[in-house]
Amino acid sequence: MSLSNDNFLPEISFSSMDEVYKDLQSLWFPPPDESITEWAERYRKLSAENSALPGDYRISVTPFLKEIQDACCDPDIPRVVCQKSAQVAWTDGIINNVLGYHIHRDPCPALVLFPTEDMAERYSKEKFGPMIRDSEPLAERINLQSRNAGNTILSKHYRGGHLELVGSNAPSKLASSPIRLILVEEPDRCSRNSGGEGNSLKLAYERGKTFYNRKIILGGSPTLKGTSEIEREMALSDKRHFYIPCPHCSEFTRLQWNMVVWEKADKEIHEVYEEHLPETAKLKCPNCEELFTNNQKNEALQLGEWRATAPFTGVAGFYINELYSPFPNARLQDVVEKFLEAHKLEKSGDHTLMTTWKNTSMGETFEIESESVDATGFENRREVYQADVPHDGIIITCWFDTQDDRLEGEFVAWGPNEETWSLDYVKLHGDLSRPEIWNELEKHMNRDFISATGVIHRARLCGIDAGGHFTGEVHAFCRRDIFRYIPTFGSKENGSTKPVASFPQKANNKHKTYLTELNTVTAKQVIYARIKHQKVGPGYCHFPLKEVYDERYFHGLVIEKMIKKYSKGQEYFTFENPPGGRNEPLDCRVGNFAMIRILQQNYGMNLRSLQKLMEQTMPKVEPSAPQFVQTEIEAEEVVTSNQPVPKPAQKSEKPKPKKRSFGKVGSIKT
Incomplete structure (x- = not known):
């Protein structure tokens, strides 16, 4: 049976009426108690x-x-x-x-x-x-x-x-x-x-x-x-944490990083993890101090319960970290591996991976302390290089700042673990609206540097500031070799969490260049941490005995201070240059840091791998401490660093059995 009116109403069947009733029921009746x-x-x-x-x-x-x-x-x-x-x-x-x-x-x-x-x-x-x-x-x-x-x-x-x-x-x-x-x-x-x-x-x-x-x-x-x-x-919530029972003593505890322990070998056996053995990672109960495995942890999750640690005021807050994850790629071993990778980089002064690990593995904030460096005494750190490029220098980068009347830039050699050797600091004066100064810049970017073993190096990647002065001229210059000359600009975001260099996947539509955004705040944090290193090795910054590396250079390198500021009630960190201060040396170091990041991330250049390749054709030398320049002695009296020293003959020995001992994160600075 159906009702219809050819002039006014469409035909309505009982089935369509059932659908209408179902729609009305879903709106009129409350949802099931589910x-x-x-x-x-x-x-x-x-x-x-x-x-x-x-x-x-x-x-x-x-x-x-x-x-x-x-x-x-x-x-x-x-x-x-x-x-x-x-x-x-x-x-x-x-x-x-x-x-x-x-x-x-x-x-x-x-x-x-x-x-x-x-x-x-x-x-x-x-x-x-x-x-x-x-x-x-x-x-x-x-x-x-x-x-x-x-x-x-x-x-x-x-x-x-x-x-x-x-x-x-x-x-x-x-x-x-x-x-x-x-x-x-x-x-x-x-x-x-x-x-x-x-x-x-x-x-x-x-x-x-x-x-x-x-x-x-x-x-x-x-x-x-x-x-x-x-x-x-x-902070406004009742701050609930998930507690699970220990498989041994049945006491409930919440999983924290200080519970994670793993074994250590008696010597370095891995390029990144060194003597640590992340595959042996376990959890140590804080009550009975017994160890339990990743699988035992996953079983205990079924008996877990949430417990509030603050009064409830209308906001239910839940805190959970990766240690609770039951997934195959989030095992204890995986979390420890990511930590060790971040820790190795942190030792060289780069906190970027550790920040990521804290945020995305532990679900914790990363705290930044105010940074400032005193320039006093830096001139005494200058060294006499054995050649243009010291023995451990593998890749050269350069970056130039643009000013109204000049170009100002630095050439830097990079070694394993991002140990650096400043090679030269250049100032080119002239009219940036005319081609002569850009031709002179190109000559410098193509100059040769001779290594201690006679290898001829040129800058692999050359950056230039395109964020302020003569932007059109900068892009025109970079179009001469778009894959080697990289225009850059500083991020406008407060306390940006972006990578040090956000290299684009394709050339800019307007300028036809690879215009790259720099996270200058993060870069300067890393640079300040490395400048303060006193021990030669990962992240250490070497400076040559040259007139351009004078008191003014070092003052400009550390002139800025990191401070906390507020925008619309939100906290953020930034670096400030005092009025009238000349910070070009710091900008040049930031630019060079961005260039090595682009080479690593986008061109696959691994400094450690390149060093191994070079070592096959280079003489073996024992690392020697640099000879620092004292202001009261002449340069001729200084013993050159990186002087080749023949290795003593070694007796062949049978490999000793690997010793293992339990180590834990508490012994490593996090």
């Missing part, structure tokens, strides 16, 4: 392209997520915060399950804020889309094939609500219709001043203020202490 975890285990399917365990979702794989999921649908908890490491299934276990639950059971207007719009698009295509496709109740509510105005890559409509995926760099999309459910992915990396309109997180929160049952969920890794958004949010 938690997000229960919903996920009943309906959620993990997609093959995103999961090593495709199929039914199982909370037993990551049991520490259950209470976080349940808090996300608890009406008595308006805000959920998670300060986390990587490898804890946050996006799939929380973001996806929360969205899936609300689309199916409790539809409402929802928004997910990402650091960039590009990340939002990738999430939509790689995570959200496959979840909708493979989870039946979600596929019934969102048609991924539809491309109408309500269903685009970044906007999805469903019965009773809609979802917006927004990048923090798109302020216009942060000020639109009201939103009840707000999720933030990696808040520390979201814009602090989106399009000049203010903090993107605050703009997103404003979207939900008209809802009495607004829910805000944030999760991400922290960055620098004092500037971290997730750290600030956690």
